[in-house]
Amino acid sequence: MSRFLRRHGWVVGLSALFVVLFVATRIIQPGYGAGDFGSLVRAVLPYAFAVAAQTVVVIAGGIDLSVAAMMAFTSVTAASMMAGASEEYAIFVVPLVLALGFVLGAVNGILIVVTRVPDIVVTLATLFILQGAALLVLDAPGGGVAEWLKGLIIGTVPIPGLPDAVTAWFPKALLLLVVLLCAVWIPLKRSRLGLSIYAIGSSELAAFRSGVPVARTKILAYAIAGLFAAMGGLSLTMSTGIGAPIPGPYLLASVAAVVLGGVALGGGRGGLLGPIIAVFVLRLVRTDLTLLAIDPNVTAIVEGSIMVAVVMFGAYVTIRSRAS
């Protein structure tokens, strides 16, 4: 038990924080129920994918500033392809957009490996490029989305044998999130590639000397991030019904949640679960502030202060643990 706590202490602490916040929400607003939880999950969806994308790259020792732009680009691509098209056409659009994200992410990685320019600069440049490409696809918010895709994240999962009051707490969006994240992350974590990603994150030189194909691993890490970003873009289109070419606030949110989730920014440490719980915590804080009827502008200040405070605390703990 103590070993489990030591290894997963951060995640356990975060989960506890989430529970505390949830109870606080119920106290603030006794009527906060399953329906509200469903809308929380729907709001979290694009953030969660952005965070997943950032997590993979950060574990590999890099950083991806182009996450939000990538989401905007994949979102407008999906929305403009599905606009006015038949329902069945969307079946082709979804894998196409996911592949697009994968390829664009790989391009990020290839550029970093080939040009040897620092990852911050490369992804900054691709941020510009993807923003521009998104504007070329759609110069104003528009496009459409197939109804069945929208339906994927609305409503709850009916579980046979359980009463409605319980299944109401399992929104479809949560199922979609868990299934998609697990489908990519679990095989990755268990594979040789996953190990290599952690290896190049903790020490590129040591990994190289141990025979890890550093270049290939890095490219694949960015490609997987691209895939997650494409999922995020699709989920944006699914929840809004349109595509918007201007990137949302997902970059800062993703970095903050990665740090809050216990992933070391230097790379090589952490998992996916922590950042995902962190994103739920951050969104729930926002909900609470709204429920407390605080001016939305003040909410931004409080939210920012919380992120900064948490990050400072995390950094402080890291120093202390290193010193002892």
Add this chain to the structure above:
Amino acid sequence: MSISASAPASVPAGRRIRRFMSDYPLVPLVVLLLLLVLVLHILQPGIVNQRWIANTVKFAIPLALLAGCQTMTMLTGGIDLSVGTVATMAAFIVATQGVDNPPAVAMALALIPALLIGFANGIGVGVFRVHPLIMTLGTSLIGVGCLQVYQRTVIASGAKVPEFLTWLGTGLTWGFPNALLLFIPVAALLIFIQRRTGFGRLLYAVGDNERATRLAGVKYWQVILALYIFSSVLAGIMGLLYIGLIKAPSLSLAEPLVLPSVAAAVIGGTSIFGGRGGYTGTILGALILAVLTTLLTILQMPEGARRILFGAIVLLVTAAYLRIIEDR
């Protein structure tokens, strides 16, 4: 280097040019700048005249000032992404406070948030050892929130840009932009700090090998705190200048300049990992970006294509520059 000393004649011409460029890293930048101006001249003969040059310099100066913040912080291996928010806050406050207060008071008030944000950044990065990217993004988020709240309290009072700032931002004296009156001393100060003062040497030292500097007895957090306050105040001053140039306060005035300011410093040869670079290159980088923007505007590209090209060029220039520098 030892090879070249023993057998100078056997070095091929290509290598010699590269070596020359890596010894004088500013030369390729100047060449690139002239090349861009030349392309501009060919595309639109007659555009390159004194007025155009003055105008380009006028718009390059705010970018160069912000890029100065990036250069200073990047020397220690950091980055300051809160400069856009700081500059916007300074600009917005000076314009709204300028209605009731004398310009000097308004300007002093405008620099207070810059000091506070710089202080917070310095404490976060220096004492708590938060990654600068995160810390400055976070404080800029808080700053934006504060600015929005502040905006609602002054929404009725209107805005007035002090005349001195308009004169400084847009005016020309004998064909030279007045902004140079601010920029030349600031640039001289930055270069002086970097090359001639102990503080400058500490910045390079911290960026080069933080552990060694620490073991040598340097108070890391004091250096970082001073650095981020300096960077923030510089960004605030840039905001004052920029509002004189743009004249219309808004809540995202300087935000679009943040990423280009990083690009300018990087193109100018400052290493994002710290320890290498200087402000002279950054000034050239800012000029290159300013000319590039004109070029793309003249080509009448849609906004999207312009951004794509901008990104591609930043990447290409950085990659090419790295090749030249690292080929020692």
